[in-house]
Amino acid sequence: MQILVVNNGSSSIKYQLYRMSDRQVLAKGTVERVGNSSSFLKHQDPTGETITITQVIPDHKHGMKLVLDYLTDPQYGAIQSMNEITAIGHRVVHGGELFKESTLIDDNVIEGIQAVSQLAPLHNPHNLTGIKVCTELIPEKPQVAVFDTVFHQTMDASAFMYALPYRYYQDYKIRKYGFHGTSHKYVSQRAAELMGKSLSELKLITCHLGNGASITAVKNGKSVDTSMGFTPLEGLMMGTRCGDLDPAIIPYLLKTEKIDPASLDRIMNYESGLYGISGLSNDLRDIEKAAAEGNQRAQLALDMYIHRIRKYIGSYLFILGGADAIVFTAGVGENQSNIRQKICADLQWLNIHIDQESNQIRSEEKCISTKDSSIEVWVIPTNEELMIAEETANLIAETALA
Numbered sequence: 001m002q003i004l005v006v007n008n009g010s011s012s013i014k015y016q017l018y019r020m021s022d023r024q025v026l027a028k029g030t031v032e033r034v035g036n037s038s039s040f041l042k043h044q045d046p047t048g049e050t051i052t053i054t055q056v057i058p059d060h061k062h063g064m065k066l067v068l069d070y071l072t073d074p075q076y077g078a079i080q081s082m083n084e085i086t087a088i089g090h091r092v093v094h095g096g097e098l099f100k101e102s103t104l105i106d107d108n109v110i111e112g113i114q115a116v117s118q119l120a121p122l123h124n125p126h127n128l129t130g131i132k133v134c135t136e137l138i139p140e141k142p143q144v145a146v147f148d149t150v151f152h153q154t155m156d157a158s159a160f161m162y163a164l165p166y167r168y169y170q171d172y173k174i175r176k177y178g179f180h181g182t183s184h185k186y187v188s189q190r191a192a193e194l195m196g197k198s199l200s201e202l203k204l205i206t207c208h209l210g211n212g213a214s215i216t217a218v219k220n221g222k223s224v225d226t227s228m229g230f231t232p233l234e235g236l237m238m239g240t241r242c243g244d245l246d247p248a249i250i251p252y253l254l255k256t257e258k259i260d261p262a263s264l265d266r267i268m269n270y271e272s273g274l275y276g277i278s279g280l281s282n283d284l285r286d287i288e289k290a291a292a293e294g295n296q297r298a299q300l301a302l303d304m305y306i307h308r309i310r311k312y313i314g315s316y317l318f319i320l321g322g323a324d325a326i327v328f329t330a331g332v333g334e335n336q337s338n339i340r341q342k343i344c345a346d347l348q349w350l351n352i353h354i355d356q357e358s359n360q361i362r363s364e365e366k367c368i369s370t371k372d373s374s375i376e377v378w379v380i381p382t383n384e385e386l387m388i389a390e391e392t393a394n395l396i397a398e399t400a401l402a
């Protein structure tokens, strides 16, 4: 079975073609700057060679058509025709409360995704475009929507409600949804496999630390709480996002700075976080380097970043009643050993011990705690595309059996 995974953004299309028997990526690539005169396709063929095709790609339909042409290209392709593909799995950011699992796409599902688009106006409309374009170009192939929010739909109302008047939940569906669900689910499953235990008996704290970052408390394979909220702005301090704030700061700033809500929204999403505090960069590698060279604001940004992560891990330990493992993933979690070390520092009282040598790895599946650590600490590179391919394959197999 071969599955094409598609992640359609505002001006990009990311794709990976999976052979499911051995979970191999046969080909992958990105179309970038769709709608711009400098648009191009970067395509990696089955030998690993990458080619760049620069041409005007006016819209997503032309972009997707180019992707399909290269996937079936006699020289650079991975398949002879689209008949060799079983299904297409789409990343969809927001499923609202409507979608509680990955779903085979039909007209009702498209309407549903449209209906929840107001909750993710920067993402869902583009995900939908990807679905519509594939329907047009390859109508005979089944398509599956895999939502970032679905994994967190298991949260109890006590965790997902905000203490606002109840009618805001009823009228506007204002509640915590959580994001990065596909990543948290993937690393939870891998953690159980690597630990040789059943996911249904584990308590895990999964830390997706990338430019966007979130932490999830996972009990028996189910998300019970997560740091992101109604939008991906809540929770941890991120590359350019502020994370948790006293909400009273918002009206205060609107009044004193005399700015409009859209500007403040932009400031909180794009001008805050590591970048906002350091004034230097949203990239934690730059922040670490500047802090080591004595830059005080970089040091402050680093200290705040670590403090917030430790605060969430601590609260999730309490909510879960302990944990079997803490898992680090995404750019920072997979690569930055110093950050992992700082997050797990001084936890001897919890009997968490990091093995300094094991912790020196990058982007590798490894237990980085010592054998006598009560809570295991793992690094597990995330693979959201593989998770989408697996969800798609499973759903297609189930449908065929039904």
Ligand code: AMP
Pocket: 209, 210, 211, 212, 239, 282, 283, 284, 285, 286, 330, 331, 332, 333, 335, 336
């Ligand atoms: P992500 O959003 O998952 O791509 O993560 C981006 C963050 O990961 C940045 O803040 C980087 O500082 C950090 N990072 C550290 N090492 C690497 C690496 N080798 N490749 C990519 N990102 C890295």
